[in-house]
Amino acid sequence: MLGSISPSIRAAYRGRFAPSPTGALHLGSLLTAIASYADARAHGGTWLVRIEDLDHTRTVPGAAAALLDTLHRFGMRWDEPVRYQHDRTSAYQTALAQLTAAGLTYPCGCSRTDLARNGRAGVDGTIYPGTCRYGLAANRPLRTVRLRTTAASLAFTDRIHGHHTQNIAEDVGDFVLRRADGIHAYQLAVVVDDAWQQITQVVRGADLLLSTPRQLLLQQHLGLAQPRYAHIPLLVDHNGHKLSKAQAAAPVDPQHPLPTLHHIWALLGQEPLPPVPSVTEFWARATSRWHCARVPAHLTLQIPTAISLCSFN
Template sequence: MAAGAGHPPYRGRFAPSPTGALHFGSLIAALASYADARAHGGEWLVRMEDLDRTREIPGAADAILRTLNACGFRWDGPLVYQSRRTQAYAAALERLSERGLTYPCACSRTEIARLARDGSEGPIYPGTCRGGLPPGRLARSIRLRTYPGDIRFQDRIQGAQRQDVAAAVGDFVLRRADGIHAYQLAVVVDDAWQGIDQLVRGADLLASTPRQLLLQQSLGLRHPTYAHVPLAVDRAGRKLSKSLAAAPVDPADPLPALLCAWAWLGQRPPPAGCALSGFWRHAIRTWCCARVPAIACACIDPEASASIGT
């Protein structure tokens, strides 16, 4: 499986992490990506982002797949597990290192927090090891060198985006102190390898996109098109997957959750009383990305969200 290897003009994907059951927020992302792919006559792949085995819950990956199947999602091609792709990430990191785009870092999180200024996604690395490791210190992680300048892209839902990665994030980690390759590197390598050219995913990843574009540019990879759907939040403004009221999608009766997710995405409602098969016919026929709101129009009632999976 490789980019450009004879696939349709549209190839999308859904990439859950096996850290728990499929919840409503992930269902929104899965539904949007699937409907967009099928409405364009494209392929839809599933990739399990299980690279960080320390966060994985045993059995969660299989449970997510069973729930997707019960909901009526049908993916193309074989499943991909990031935990089996470490050699590909190591090879990409080596390519970047050969071009002088990376450097070893000895800093601990405590040291960075003490010296760094705050950014929107945590402390901005102050560049302590950019000129070389301090005397007597050993490398803990590998970072990408960033340089001033805006990364720009047009999101199909969120509109024009720009970010100076060096100012907003700083030199970011590509391989962690525990030896695990970072999400930003893995997702870029895998999307290119699988030929993903359309990415529909949650808006919580919008701020990560400039880093991924920078890595694509550094590795000579093509840029996918992006569409970031609004996150499901409760009345307190918390991401629904983190809410105490969030419930997993019920695979025995998935239609109520699908209908709720469809409404959240701003789409035209299906005929009253339709079955699961009827919902999917309607969804693929009527899907319109332009109807998806950039920002959630209303918060989901925590009590209502708790009943989604029951």
């Protein structure tokens, strides 16, 4: 019921869905979109769409338009113009310059091969060993720009997974802010864009749970407001593989949205809805029944045996 929603969340709620245009929208991404949209609408908030197309090497022509069309057919309506990361490069450059002026970054000349050879395993990939922390080696050209981290723990409370603490220096290491190809890294771009769009609530996939402390750290360094976070379980197939465009997950069928909406609603642990004649009626009923606390507190969520992938395409 709406009456059970905390006034502190309802006030000035601004949420977003930020897909990458690397292919058609698949079921796992749709699950996140529906959770994000339902949470925003249940709190009487604003819901935005941001196309994260900064990495032009992975962008598929026409994918952004197809993603937006699919969201529209599933009844999701954004409240402000869609924004595109490719228009925001100067903002990322400004943020990086601010961090550099504060002495918080350094140039790095190490390759991925160097990192694999000299790094150690961390919670989210290989930890950079600090080879270039005190200066580039002779005759080694600049490849990336890294954030200089310190051994301090950052804590946050996820609305689904509860309290989390991470020591970034020990668990992640000095992470990249600008890549070797000149593209600004996701961690920097998402922080800058969320602040620019005044996002207060982030509902996204659990694959980004371990990234959150890095984003909190950047928000602190840049003097930006910190949103609250809720990380939705990743949808996996019967072999435990994440549904993703990289693994050629089947796209959802926008021609028949209602069955998929009901299936996803159940996967998100929500109270079953009665049969409805239209997508509009689905959302009219779903909005008043959404409870983030009902979402399973798992990092992954397997598609039930009774629901085959063919139900969604």
